[in-house]
Amino acid sequence: MTAHHRIARPLGLTLMTLAVSACGGLPLPLSPVPTATIFSGQVENGTNANPLPTTVTIVGTNLQGATLDFGGEGPGTALNINSAGTVLTVTAPPNRAGRRPVIVSTPNGKVNAGVYTFRQPTPRxxxxxxxxxxxxxxxxxxxxxxxxxxxxxxxxxxxxxxxxxxxxxxxxxxxxxxxxxxxxxxxxxxxxxxxxxxxxxxxxxxxxxxxxxxxxxxxxxxxxxxxxxx
Missing domain, CATH: 2.60.40.10 (Immunoglobulins)
Known part of the structure; x- marks a missing residue:
């Protein structure tokens, strides 16, 4: 008859295994909430009579998959984000005069990157x-x-x-x-x-x-x- 030997498990490992099982597994890591700040391009180029497209550069963290909104007036064009998710560039959209918040949205949250000013005549x-x-x-x-x-x-x-x-x-x-x-x-x-x-x-x-x-x-x-x- 073949003898079966039971391998003893250290008490500490057993208790840890039971604790993890009781809690439904290991805790999930926290979602990488984005941070963002306008680094350059806060004001539209050109003049009130001839506003010109401006490239806005935003620096931060966890910007992968981000989309932008210039105060409800559009997302801009030519959006580019580096692979590290730390630098984002975008061309501001045509707009009416005035200042707008630049809202950055990712799958893990939203952040206000700062205020952008449009140069156009006759503000509403x-x-x-x-x-x-x-x-x-x-x-x-x-x-x-x-x-x-x-x-x-x-x-x-x-x-x-x-x-x-x-x-x-x-x-x-x-x-x-x-x-x-x-x-x-x-x-x-x-x-x-x-x-x-x-x-x-x-x-x-x-x-x-x-x-x-x-x-x-x-x-x-x-x-x-x-x-x-x-």
Whole structure:
């Protein structure tokens, strides 16, 4: 009769194996969230009468598979990303005058790379969101976020009478405690407001929305990203 010998397994290895099995396997690595900053080309070339295409260079990390949006006005053309995902170049799209946030989106998240200025005559008074700070907050909500924007929050004066604060949305959830706009520079339509973020998860788009039946200059603005963290 052949004897069967059982090989003893070290106690520590056995306990570790049981712990991993109980938790459903090894934990998955964290997703590589992108970072991005405009390195050059923040302003369109040429003049107001003859704006010229500008190559925008963005540096960061984890930019593989990225797409761009110039404040809701288009992704640009000739997008190129190096193999390391650290340098991105793109030709800015034709656009109306004014400043726009450059939003970089990857499969693992969104980031605001900075503000791009278009040189074109006769700016329209449309409201454009530029930045949100801080760019992240707790999933439980309660983070006070400062939003910078260009343009004039002009409402239909009949409904309601007088000035009305915009609604601020974090994704589909409405923010609380919105403060009146504060002008950044005298003589320019550049303002900031603050809002308290509601509870949420993951990446969401922050927008300003007209709170009444009609607004002269906007209904829903472009968006800037905000990330909820545990």
């Amino acid at each position: 008074p449309t409201v454009y969101l530029l930045t949100a700070y801080p760019t992240s907050g707790l999933i439980t909500g309660g983070t006070t976020v400062t939003l910078a924007f260009d343009g004039n929050l002009t409402y239909n004066p009949a409904t309601p009478a007088g000035f009305t604060l915009p609604d601020v949305y974090f994704g589909a959830a409405r923010a609380t405690s919105v403060t009146p706009p504060v002008q950044i520079l005298s003589g320019e339509e550049r303002y900031t407001i603050t809002a308290v973020a509601p509870a949420g998860t993951g990446f969401v788009d922050v927008t300003l929305r007209c709170p009444v039946a009609s607004c002269y200059t906007f209904s829903t603005t472009n968006s800037v990203p905000f990330r909820y963290v545990p």
